Amino acid sequence: MHKIAKSKFVEMFGEPVLNTKGWDVKAVIDVCDCMVPGRDKPKSFTGDIPWITIEDLIINGITFKSKSNLGLTDDEINEVKRKKVPEGSVLMSCVGNLGICSIAGREMIINQQLHSFQCKNINNIFLMYYLGFRKDYMLSKASSTTVLYMNKSICNSIPVYQPPIELQNQFAEFVKQIDKLKFVLR
Known part of the structure; x- marks a missing residue:
């Protein structure tokens, strides 16, 4: 089904890398x-606020929970000086397999292999799909020691x-309809 969404994306917006429709371009920030x-990892996971890693991401979908059922309490979050990622944020892998994207389905905590974007002037579903098309850019900018890595900047x-x-x-509504259809077909 995501192939249908990707095809619709190109139909509506043109080829993402070449910007064939000549849209204005801005940095995502x-x-x-x-x-x-931060890099500090919690010492314990005794809460219900999900601790999300790359493996937990529902690619081009909505991530709600940790597949390993790891979660934190507010005290555990404060101990490692983390902030909760707001529901609706776009999550993107920035280590290893770059550009894996999902949307936070609830408040959560992400590990250091992920970056999150809180959309202001852009639709989060549009951004999630768009970033998936830009692995070329990510690969060209990533540093590589033993594993590919993109820093915050x-x-x-x-x-x-x-x-x-x-x-x-309109694209986001199209994707939501596809997701409903997937649910019905299960």
Whole structure:
């Protein structure tokens, strides 16, 4: 089903890498706020606020929980000086397999392999799919020691084009209809 959504994306917005429709382009940080977690890992996981890693992401979907059922309490979150990622944020892998994206289905805590964007002037579903098309940019900018890595400034500099928000919202509604259909077909 995601192939249908990707095909619709290209139909509506043109080829993402080449920007064939000539949309204005901005750095993602110009249309989103961002949150990057620290490196401290919690000592315990005794709560119900999900601790999310790359493996937990529902690719081009909505992530609600940790597959290993790891969760934190507010005290555990404060102990490692983390902030909760708001529901609706776009989550993106920035280590290893770059550009895996999902949307936070609830408040959660992410590990240091993820970057989150809180959309201001862009639709979160549009951004999630768009970022998935920009692995070329990510690979060209990532540093590589033993594993590919994008730091905060690289993540925030990803160029994103700006079609009208109404068109972005139409695409998001199309994706939601596909997701409903997937649910019915199960």
